Amino acid sequence: MKLVSLSFSLSALFVSLAYADNYTTRQIGAPHSKNYKIYIEKDGIPISPFHDIPLFADTTSSTMNMVVEIPRWTNAKYEINKETPLNPIIQDIRDGEPRFNYNIFPYKGYMWNYGALPQTWEDPNFITEESGTIGDNDPIDVIEIGEKIGYTGEVKPVKILGVIGLLDQNETDWKLVAIDVNDPNASDMNDISDVEKKYPGLLNDTIDYFRKYKIPVGDGPNEFMFSGKAQDKEYAIGQIMTTHNHWKKLVSGDIKENNIEKTNLLVEGSPYKVSPNSKIILNIPPVNLLPAVPIDPKYERWYYV
Template identity: 45%
Template sequence: MEKVLTFEQVSPWHDVPLQLGDGVYNFIVEIPKESSAKMEVATDEPFTPIKQDTKKGKLRYYPYNINWNYGLLPQTWEDPSFANNEVDGAFGDNDPVDVVEIGERRGEIGEILKIKPLGALAMIDEGELDWKIVAISLDDPKAALVNDVDDVEKHFPGTLTAIRDWFRDYKIPDGKPANKFGLGNKAANKDYALKVIKETNESWAKLVKRSIPANDLSLV
């Protein structure tokens, strides 16, 4: 009898667990470091596949390469109905939380890396709050050395400033204004990053339970 292989379709946003215990989180790579194609989960499509974003029918690219692995924390959501009083009253951007992973290895699109969060940048993009969690993959040679933002500055000098400047300026070549940052224009510490992750995980849970309107978002 011939064997038939079946593959269960899963959503990188909804079906991958956020936490693995002991302060370890799953991170899904959307954009590998040293690449520029604007890949992201299609939050309005069933199973939210990772696809290249389009604008006016054209594939979108950043104006220059991103220097870190970039992607999302599964099972998180920035609620667009929630005004964050700690960050200029900005409302969530209706997406999963973004991660900037600073390790040396280049990830692959769709790869799941085990990370530990180190800090958080509160980017404000056209009035919307768009958190950037700074993290490191546990398999990086320097992972044991970095546990908070101060360690990042010590072992990856200049990286936090480079991340902030990259995200501040990347829209300028398209004629748009620079993005802004809350929390004093600096990266908040690990505890603050964990608070952001917890709150956005709780918002995601309300979303999938349909206690918050999903509108165009896919919940499968």
């Protein structure tokens, strides 16, 4: 595979760079319910975490913005919703009910902060050479291994360290490995080889978890590219830039995906850009956070697989 150089014009990114401290969340509905939504706001105005938050968090292109969907040690399967205008974070639905991931012994929920890089898209029309499978139709996933527990909707600047090539339901589902730039260990973490030095066993446990985590719902074990070996930073950057280029074609209208909401406020040149005074923005309800719905006890059990 030919890797993509980072020495490109920043104007090609469509949007100016922005920093994580500009972002807040607007929560609507009851957590753990079908009506719960978390909108991301910039300066108090709802924006799309899929389209409006820049991929890069600094002018050196060495730090990337991660949108946290699932905080460490939690089970609720929150994700950026592609079908709703401005792509709020919602709880995924499976078999008509809010989805939770099971506790696979000895793992309690997710062992890292889990989320996605904005302005990326794993195109389901694109076949990955290394796997021979199509993309999973989502922004590229990130596991963030720093010590601070994030929160759903947090925009976290991270350093990319490498990538795991997961094959999930016969789709390519990259899992980037990253660390918060503000983590105490961040200065010592520069590539995938540093993960084992600083966090021995973490990568092996991550592979083990992703292999097993859908077995309790009746799916088989997942498989991996490269026999489960995590690839280095250079390779990971190549995959990020591939998915970023796919996103650019999507949001510019070059790729027609009718099931994906492409409404945005900040992507220059996009035919889907709207004004902050548009009805789509003004019709988003104000903050209305309700008490969380109790979680079914089955999601608190250990599952031995």
